[in-house]
Amino acid sequence: GERKWIFHTIPGGDEFGNDTWLNESWRYTGNNGVWGQISVDLELGIVYLPTEMPTNDYYGGHRHGDNLFSDSIVAVDLETGERVWHFQAIHHDVWDWDFPCAPVLVDxxxxxxxxxTKVIAQPSKQSWLxxxxxETGEPIWPIEERPxxxxxxxxxxLALTQPFPTRPPAYDRQGVSEDxxxxxxxxxxxxxxxxxxxFGMGPIFTPPVVADPDGSYGTLMxxxxxxxxxxPGGSVDPETGIFYQYSFTTMVSLGLVNDPERSDMDFIRGNPAGVAPRDRALTIRGLPLVKPPWGxxxxxxxxxxxxxxxxxxGETPDNVREHPDLQGLDIPRTGRIGRVGTLITKTLVIAGEPGTFTTPSGERGAMLRAYDKVTGAEVGVVFMPxxxxxxxxxxxxxxxxxxVxxxxxxxxxxxxxxxxxxE
Known part of the structure; x- marks a missing residue:
């Protein structure tokens, strides 16, 4: 039960990466741990740590610098805890896009x-794999630092650049435009x-703004x-090298406020003063502001x-199928927002639905769905309450x-x- 080793995800005074915390902000900044699952390669003797972001999630004025080892995959020696390599996916995160799940190891x-090649594949909130x-931490395909x-x-x-993978392409939408x-x-x-x-709109990594009732309420993200x-993360077929990933599409607004009653930080996430919730809601007549698919x-x-x-x-929700403004329209399956993982078999991808709907027989429930893993065609469903x-x-x-x-x-x-x- 004794501690064998410790790795500081916020490096101390003489540790590697400490210089990415300006004005000694490493001394008082919190979080930056690992809240997802950890993966281990026993053959290589390496532990892979998918780290979170530091306090606070949306304002970094109290922690200038790139803030290693936030939003990183950190490979450490299984026996000693010494850093082998690291890769930081976001420098100085103010979007709360820390790594949420286990890295997947596959050859x-x-x-x-x-x-x-011994590969590590890390899904992400920002929908890059x-x-x-x-073994080395080197990207399989180039990852470009863009202004x-x-x-x-x-x-x-903010950081002057952010890393952009060139392959694979993002598996869900990034950034917000009128489209x-x-x-x-x-x-x-x-x-x-x-x-x-x-609201403000723009490509991925568009910064949050101060919420202004007479200007921008926030940055849509x-x-x-x-x-x-x-x-829940993703899963991989070790025989084919194909990775299967569920993701969902939902929009949020990042506006910042100064509120001494809630925090002694200069800014925290909040809404513009005096603006009614209905006027800043990211829905239209009860429908999501962003178009489907939502899962x-x-x-x-x-x-x-x-x-x-x-x-x-995920089947189209009842409130969409029965919406009075959508009657007579042919709306394809919209998908659903939720926490969903995938199970891979020799021939199938199996995943449950995160939300319920009313079936043709009148039952309300959800489906456990099986898809052909080569084509994505649905081949079977099982009802769940x-x-x-x-x-x-x-x-x-x-x-x-x-x-199960x-x-x-x-x-x-x-x-x-x-x-x-x-049988």
Whole structure:
């Protein structure tokens, strides 16, 4: 039970990376730990730490610098805890896009590289899959440092550049433009355009702003602070090197306020004073401001960095199918927002729905769905009374195979549902 080693994710005075915390902000800054799952390569003797961001999530005026080892994959020696290598995905994060889930370890024959490469693939809230050589930390495909705009928030000093993976492409939408707004009808589109006129928009890494009732209420952001991807993470087929990732699309606004009653920090996240919730809501007539799909599964080839297919995952919600302004319209399956993981078999991708809907028979529930892992075509469904809250798992017992999912929601207590596969 004695401590074997410790690695400081906020490096101390004489430790590597301490110079990325200006004005000795390392002494008082919190968080920056690992809140997702940790992965280990026993053969290499390396532990992979997907780290979070420092305090506070949306304002870095009290922690100038790149803030190592925030938003990083840190590889440390299993026996000593010494740093082997690190990769920082976001410098000086003010978007709450820290790593939420376990890095996935797989050996892949990469196109254009000799032999087998030991790969680490890290899903992210910002919907990039970071693919690195897990022995050295070198990117499999180039990751470019691109210039970023400055912040106009008093006291904030953003990083001059941010890393942009060149492959694989983002597996969900990034940044907000008018093209992302709902367009089911011209009337809904017009209302959406009117609503966003009070907010800032831009590409990924557009900075937060001070919330102003007479100006911008905040910066609209895709993916949201929850992702993209959250803690269930993704899964990989070790035989084909294809990675399967659920992600969701939901918009948030990042506005900052000075509120001494809530915090002694100069700025924290908040809403513009005096603006009614209905006037800053990111919905139009009860519909999300951003157009679907709102949940999807992507198949990503780690051999080439290509996205092979994407499908909407999750049935269209009742409030959309039954919306009076949408009657008579042919709306494809929209997908659903939630915490969803994928299970891979020899032939299938299996994932549960995070929300409920009314089936043609009148039952209200959700589906456990199976897709052909080569094409993404749906090949089967099983009814569940509520949606899932995590990843499926499978096990064998007395010669039979079972699939288990965790479910909760809709006023129902969390429980595990087990399904036995047929003979």
């Amino acid at each position: 892949v024959e990469i196109e254009g590289r000799p032999g087998i 970071y693919v690195l050589d897990r 970023m705009p400055a912040s106009d928030v008093p006291g904030e000093l 992302d707004l709902i367009d089911f009808t011209p009337e809904l589109r017009a209302e959406a355009l009117e609503r966003v006129s009070n 895709l993916p949201s602070t929850g992702g993209g991807t959250n803690w 999807r599964i992507s198949a990503i080839d780690l051999k080439t960095g290509d996205i092979l297919w994407q499908i909407a995952h 509520v949606g899932v809250s995590g990843s499926p798992m499978t096990y064998m017992h007395e010669g039979a195979q079972y699939i 999912v965790a479910t909760s929601g809709g006023g129902q207590a969390g429980e595990l549902l087990a399904f036995r596969l047929g």
